[in-house]
Amino acid sequence: MRRALSERQAPRGAGIGLAASTLATLLLLLALGTALAQPITDPDTDPRVREVAKDLQCPVCQNLSVADSPSGLAKDMRALIAKQLDEGQTREQIEQYFVERYGEGILLRPSHRGFTGLVWLGPWLALGLGLVLVALTLRRLAARRAAPTIQPVARPEADPAAGSGETDRYERQLEAELARYRERVG
Amino acid sequence: MGDLGHLSLLGALLLAALAAATSLLGAWRERDDLLESGRRALYGACALVVVAALALAAAFQLHDFSIRYVAENSSRLMSPLDTLASFWGGQAGSLLFWALGLALLSALSVWRTQRRSPWLVPVMAGTLALILLFFLGILTLIASPFERVPVAPPDGRGLNPILLDTGMRIHPPLLLSGYMSYSVPFAITVAALVTGRLGNDWLRALRPWLLAAWTIQGCGLLAGAWWAYHVLGWGGYWGWDPVENVALLPWLVATALLHSVMVQERRGMLKVWNVGLLLAAFNLSIFGTFVVRSGVISSVHSFAQSAIGPYFFGFLGATLVVTLSLLFYRLPDLRSEGEFDALVSRESSFLFNNLLLVAMTAATFWGTIFPLVSEAIQGTRVAVGPPYFQAVNGPILLALLLLMGIGPLLAWRRSSAASLRRNFLAPIAVGLASGLVLVALGMRQLWATVAFAAAAFVFMTITQEFWRGVRARMRAGEPAPVALVGLVRRNRRRYGGYVVHLGMVFVALGIIGSTFFQQDHGLRLARGESATVGRYTLTNEGLFQETQPGRQEVYAQMAVQADGALLDVIRPGKHTYVNWEQQPTSSISITTTWPWLEDLYVVLVSPNADGSASLQVFVNPLVSLIWLGGVLFLLGTVIAAWPERPRLGTPRPLVSRPQAVAVEA
Secondary structure (H helix, E strand, O other), rough: OOHHHHHHHHOOOHHHHHHHHHHHHHHHHHHHHHHOOOOOOOOOOOOHHHHOOOOOOOOOOHHHHHEOOOOHHHHHHHHHHHHHHHOOOOOHHHHHHHHHOOOOHEEEOOOOHHHHHHHHHHHHHHHHHHHHHHHHHHHHHHHHHHHHHHHHHHHHHHOOHOHHHHHHHHHHHHHHHHHOOOOOOO | HHHHHHHHHHHHHHHHHHHHHHHHHHHHHHOOOHHHHHHHHHOOOHHHHHHHHHHHHHHHHOOOOOEEHHHOOOOOOOOHHHHHHHHHHHHHHHHHHHHHHHHHHHHHHHHHHHHHHHHHHHHHHHHHHHHHHHHHHHHHHHOOOOOOOOOOOOOOOOOHHOOOHHHHEEEEEEEEHHHHOHHHHHHHHHHHHHOOOOOOOHHHHHHHHHHHHHHHHHHHHHHHHHHHHHHHHOOOOOOOOOHHHHHHHHHHHHHHHHHHHHHHHHHHHOHHHHHHHHHHHHHHHHHHHHHHHHHOOOOOOOOOOOOOOHHHHHHHHHHHHHHHHHHHHHHHHHHOOOOOOOOOHHHHHHHHHHHHHHHHHHHHHHHHHHHHHHHOOOOOOOOHHHHHHHHHHHHHHHHHHHHHHHHHOOOOOOOOHHHHHHHHHHHHHHHHHHHHHHHHHOOOOOHHHHHHHHHHHHHHHHHHHHHHHHHHHOOOOHHHHHHHHHHHHHHHHHHHHHHHHHHHHHHHHHHHHHHHHHHEEEEOOOOOEEEEEOEEEEEEEEEEEEEEOOOOEEEEEEEEEOEEOOOOEEEOEEEOOOOOOOOOEEEEEEEEEEOOEEEEEEEEEOOOHHHOOOEEEEEEOOOOHHHHHHHHHHHHHHHOOOOOOOOOOOOOOOOOHHHHHHHOO
């Protein structure tokens, strides 16, 4: 079970989409279970019809789904969806039916396949790119902080002879002051 | 009136051209006389645009139908208030409103900046004059609101009926003003880029104008949501319509910017990023105006279509090229001064805030233009609807909500484990507890429960901050209310910000409630028949008809009972306007009930000949919290933006010293 799950999630980024579609399928099966139990009497109000209709664009409206549109065509489409559901067709089959007649543009939830899949890829790309940018910024700025603390260690090694007593004394004093300062601040 | 308006616009065009030329030339040659005349020309252009706008408003009130725009957007039957709103009912008037706002704001901002940061003014005035010039050019040459018709009709066509509403008087002017007001921070940034003074001087000059633009646009978006909810009748307030999306884009970018400028203010970091965000916000606001007013993407707002598209596109392209060149030229001056100390710090939380907001902007932008991309490449226009935007933006919004609770409690530089424990123990406990309570009460939707718990967590973090501040002052002997006022007054930006966050928590609650728990039912009720929806029982008491001047009203009188007791008598109706018979509008009945703040939202779909009523009934929980959140949002920004009284004897430092002048954020 565990193995099967991890295999299904293999393509990175598609994980949530997959989980969502699995969930949707489960819900649909549940809905279908009840659909088999009782036929749809009122296509305009039945939640099973709405579930399918709200992801279809009303072809004669602007930005209204088949579920929300008051137009006559949308009403006919809802009745058709109800009939198909009663015949036991799945949501995918019904969507396919409408895509064949009205084209890809009828799906308000764009398909994950083919060229249209790009619309789903965009947000992941933006998020991924942003994460890389944030990581790079954090690293670059953190590296600049690290630099000055390395310097004083490197200097005496580069020129050991120059370690005169005076410079050493000043350096020790500086270190001590810094330590005291840090204590007070921290 | 038409001639006066047209001549004023022409005069304003000439003065704007003069202002742009003299300001920029004066800045280049460092000639004060030229700069002075540039400013005066800008004030003059502003005055003439005001005259033109007054002329159009007067033409509307006097019903001068010899002007095409007046004839097409108003009629004698409309009330004076509706006639006033006709000003922005079409394209040319909207653009004139844009220009009016821009002219007034340009004059005001130049006048104020002249007194506070005069080195910015030359280029700033020049930039604003150029933007104004572009809009005046469109208004005089391509889409004039003062164009005449050969023969004046006896009466006008009237305004599109869905626009005849209180919302129409508020939402479009606010949104147009919001778009327009990004011009000032943009002009200030261009001036800072040209002069090379990009330190705290720039931020101090920029901040009030950026905050103003962000507030105005935020209110415009909320007013738009309110209007859609009360007028359009599909039970929701946000439809992910292309025009709504493009209005959201600059606001999201500005939200990111308002947070990331604090990092620059405090630590001198992210300068290039901030300049980039500001340029993006301005370009997106021009893009938004262009989309609203060109009909390039079909939407419910495309009652305003025309051929101004190519000009806007050219303007957008030119702006992008010029500003990006300036940015690259100044890159060496924009090096970071500070450095990151730890991953768990305020700075890094702002980075993630920016990441999420910009990702949401990118996703929304991509989904909105994808139909165009697909049409250009594939030849078929696909639809990208609400399911896409909800699936993509929902998780981002949840993450933003959580971050809103975490970020403000992290310390600058680094947070110690002890402070994390002290700050987060109570909020996490409250969040978890409320999640468990919801599950115990029977909530079974995973994401809704998680989102509510997250909102409770954020609410607790904000309450805790207020409580700690008030308690500290009460120990000094102040009574609680005085302590609260004193706390907020001492630290306006910080506590104003918290109030805005609190508003956002309420907005989030409303969105979660109505997204996950909306019920909707279609009903057909014969006279005297009852039906039950949720805990409400509706009874059709009959259909009634009324004739008003210019319109017919049909309404169904319905008695609403909740749990057996009479709650309300409602009258959802349909209005049919003269000249617009094909487009009846709904008069929606919305009743808010206790204790779950449910809106019983009833739309009369059609009154039937047999006396029955076809209704669509929605039960929308918590939507009123969105409007409450909007009020808090406005209150918070006013608190944060309220000018602080300058303290006597402490002149503001003139040099850029990020640590010293940083104001508590």
